[in-house]
Amino acid sequence: MIKDTLCILIIDDDSIDRQIIIRALRSSQIICTILEAADEESSLLLLKEHTVDLIFIDYQLPGNDGLTVLRRMNSVGIAIPIIMLTGHGDETIAVEVMKAGAYDYCSKSKITPDFLQKLIQYSLESYASRQKILQAKERIHKLAYYDSLTTLPNRTLFHEHVAQQLNISLINQESLALIFLDIDHFKFINNTWGHSVGDSLLQGISTRLQRALPEQFVARMGGDEFMILLTNTTITKTEEVVKTIQTILEPVFIYNDYHFYITSSIGIALYPEHGNQMDFLLRNADTAMYTAKNLGRNNYQFYTADIGIALAESMSLTNELRPALANDEFLLYYQPKVSIKTGRIIGAEALVRWISPKYGMIGPDKFIKLAEETGFIITLGEWVFYTACWQLRQWQKRELPIVPIAVNFSPKQLFHQQVLSMIKSTLNATGVAAHYLEIEITESAALENELFLQSLLQELRNMGIKIAIDDFGTGYSSLHNIVQYAVDTLKIDKSFIQKATKGNSKTILLVSTIITMAQNLGLSVIAEGVETEEQLALLQKQGCDEYQGYLYSKPLPAEEFIQLLLKQQ
Secondary structure, eight states: OOOSSEEEEEEOSOHHHHHHHHHHHHHSSOOEEEEEESSHHHHHHHHHHSOOSEEEEESSOSSSOHHHHHHHHHHTTOOOOEEEEESSOOHHHHHHHHHHTOSEEEEGGGOOHHHHHHHHHHHHHHHHHHHHHHHHHHHHHHHHHBOTTTOSBOHHHHHHHHHHHHHHHHHHTOOEEEEEEEETTHHHHHHHHOHHHHHHHHHHHHHHHHHHOTTSEEEEEETTEEEEEEESOOHHHHHHHHHHHHHHHOSOEEETTEEEOOOEEEEEEEETTTOSSHHHHHHHHHHHHHHHHHTTSSEEEEOOHHHHHHHHHHHHHHHHHHHHHHTTOEEEEEEEEEETTTOOEEEEEEEEEEEETTTEEEOHHHHHHHHHHHTTHHHHHHHHHHHHHHHHHHHHHTTOOOOOEEEEOOHHHHTSTTHHHHHHHHHHHHTOOGGGEEEEEETTGGGSSHHHHHHHHHHHHHHTOEEEEEEETSSOOOHHHHHHHTOSEEEEOHHHHHHHTTTOHHHHHHHHHHHHHHHHTTOEEEEOOOOSHHHHHHHHHHTOOEEOSTTTOOOEEHHHHHHHHHHHO
């Protein structure tokens, strides 16, 4: 759509020719303001002072010809439709000026009001069409190469940039660093406060990264993951950048009335030390980042060969998890729970073990997390629950003494849509009474989807199943969580027991407070990881109800556990 009033600039050193064009414009139906310039220099001044809609340039100007002026204007980004004027019609010149970026070409001898009006209208419409196409291309480019939430380069653009910089670094024999940044506990923030809060945090983090690292290539890879590329760097320079990242994330993030303190886990891979191809560097930076997470988060790690070996072992175990269940490689062991007052076994915790033909005995610390990450924990958890129930039923059939068995449920199991029907069908299939079972949940699970979990746990308790919060004191749960979920038991994490017997007065006070608080709420308290008489004596003094740990017995296979139970009869 053409504007009601145009601003047209005529660049021609011949004043008579300029007047011919001006008279034709005045005689046409085009309403316009006309600017005149005799050379390139004066035309540029006018362009700075006015918003020009269209330019006529004489092909033959003094000093620089019109073609040179046209090319210069295009090179400096003057995006205005330009019509080239010449004293004679020459198709060769016409082709040349159109290639140089002119919107049209006109012989001065053809200038009439009607012809000029049509020429201007055509040029402006062509310009508008081109601008729409360019804007559409820009939008497509942004969608393809930039993150819509943070406006940072996305994964695709980052990969292309890294590939280019690797070639440059190879030629110049320079080092590169890929810094993989992951925000700690971001999923918890999203799930608890909602995605709008999470999105706002991501935007705030992106802004801080861009301001702190203006010379670095920062990209959002997706979710809460960011990548920073450092060129021509050293280990020292890279560590300085990483420490800068940690520092800028320290100040509180505020969203409405919420205050968030953010930390990050960072992995670093260097070129050429940790790989000479992009895929290797990305994978190794990712691996180093997960190592930082496993070491407690809020730290950074450079990739090492040891990390790579650990990853290979982890991948190997992951690949063998599902076949292991089909091949009956998993077993349940039972660790006694003991009354501190009587010294008698009053329950047991079912603990899964993996007996691999290839690796031997594999502890749960090595495969449970892998099962969580792959989703296999749902299938494995069902097997554990069924096997514990089946074992109870077998002991009953043999008229052996039995005690309640506790089974651990991971957050993924608890929030699986079929969890309740799985529990009910297992109890029906095995014929075990619900009061012989206890389900242990972690503190972190108690913070996810509170309404659903409250309903689920209440239904389980109505069935007769008891509920325990495992590793109490290591997570984020509160008295509110304990009361609203109406749990039966708190299990004090073994780290508190170990610290308490090392003379840590604050830890002793904390243990005493947990025990008193729980008992006042009508809950029983069990201490985990009790290994010495000194620890047991401390728990007796503080009035703890139960304990489990190597002091009494390590986890035992089913038959050994039942023999231990028979011995106390």
